[in-house]
Amino acid sequence: MSSRSRRFTAVTALGVVAGLGLALAPAPTTSVPAVETFAPQLVTVDTPTRAAKDRLTSLGLDLTEHAG
DSSP: OOHHHHHHHHHHHHHHHHHHHHHHSOOOSSOOOOOOOOOOOOOOOOOSSHHHHHHHHTTTOOOOTTOO
């Protein structure tokens, strides 16, 4: 048997074994918890001083001025 034929036989056998392993593997019985959906929240913040407003602004939050 040539080396090419042996290699083909080995690769074929490996494919069959891998396929059977996947087909016969038990399915997981536990479910994965659902990913929480991002839900943005709109809040109103009143700052007593200009310094407090500057500090709030420096936090890097997404600011929506006069949102309604």
